[in-house]
Amino acid sequence: MFTSADVISSRNYLINIGTWEGISRPVIIANIYGPQTVREKALLWEELKGIIQAIDGVWIMMGDFNAVRRPDERFNSIFCYRTARDFNKFIQEVGFTDLKMGGFRYTCFRNDDIKLSKLDRFLISPSFLDIAPKTSVTALPRELSDHCPILLSTTKPxxxxxxxxxxxxWLRREGFEKTFITSWNNFIGFGTPDQYMVAKLRHVKEALKKWRATEHPIEEATLIKLKKEIERLDQEAESRALNIEEATRRRDSFKKIAELEKLRALDIKQKSRVKWAVDRDENTRFFHGHINNNNSKNGIDGLMIRVVVH
Known part of the structure; x- marks a missing residue:
């Protein structure tokens, strides 16, 4: 539930600042209506950028921006390069994400439905994607209006x-090779060669899934235990010198944590699919941001069959 604490308004925006149950940071919901002229839009983007930089929190910006980002967001309508350039620059400078929209491709229908444009959208801050990475947007049927209502959903179908x-x-983790070889050699099947191979690979896959489902919680528990042990020894070191056994245990704990964190970073890097990521770059927040962006762009949020969204 959202509770509004303060409001900033003008002719072109209504910004609600408040709290959202379950989110520790302030949440800002901004409803935007873009002006008509190129100059007025550019001034609005600068004004909004200043407000965004001044108010730290989780931003959700929505509305009719009266601007498109690319030529394919207009049909039978004039594309303004300057407006698109200014709008794209604004989105880039504030670091917001323009979520991929499902449902209808255009949200505004003018002149007896001849001119079509995508003027309505949601722009959200990276902090919102951190909280709700499965967020999606759908343009719903417009019925009697000239604009389609757009729905923001934080749950994934x-x-x-x-x-x-x-x-x-996994190839570096203890137990993988043994699980693979055992499941490969112990498989008993029948059928044509291709059917036999498919069944054998499926058998190996299930064995690896069970192995990982068992090992992952153990790794997480081990990581927590090692970090607590280092914290305890650090506290001890503040009041006395650690003995040889304690110093060795602390050094071994650091080494084991580094190994587990490196494996975790490899998983995150593979999920992120960032082609230019280098081996020693372990900026997990950066990779998580790319993962969330990829999920929001590549996910299938539903199917529209005869203007009904499923």
Whole structure:
């Protein structure tokens, strides 16, 4: 539930600042109506940029921006390069994400539905994607209006279990090779050669999934335990010198944590699919941001069949 604490308004925006149950940071919901002229739009973007920089929090910006970002967001309508340039610059400078929209491609229909444009959209801050990475936007049927209502959803439709994915880091983890060889050699099947191979690979896949489902919680618990042990020894070191056994245990704990964190970073890097990521770059927040952006762009949020969204 959102509770408004303060409001900033003008002719072109209504900004509500408040709290959202379950979110520790302030939440800012901004409803925008873009002006008509190119100059007025540019001034509005500068004004909004100043407000965004002044108010730290989780931003959700929505409305009719009266601007498009690309030529394909207009049909039978004039594309203004200057307006698009200024709008894109604004989005880039504030660091917001323009969520991929499902449903209808255009949101505004003018002149007996001859001129079509995508003027309505949601722009959200990276901090919102951190909280709700499965966020999606859908343009719903407009019925009697000349604009389509757009719906922001923070839940992902259930299309069944995700497909199996083998992470490169598994090859470095203890137990992977044994699980693979055992399941490969112990398989008993029948059928044509291709059917036999498919069944055998499926058998190996299930064995690896069970192995990982067992090992992952153990790794997480081990990581927490090691960090607590280092914290305890650090506190001890503030009041006395650590003995040889304690110093060795602390050094070994650091080494084990580094190994586990490196494997975790490899998984995050593989998920992010950032082509230019280098091996020693372990900026997990950066990679998580790319993962969330990829999910918002590549996800299938629903199917529209005869103007009904499923």
């Amino acid at each position: 259930d299309f069944g279990p995700p497909p199996f994915r083998l992470f490169n880091s």
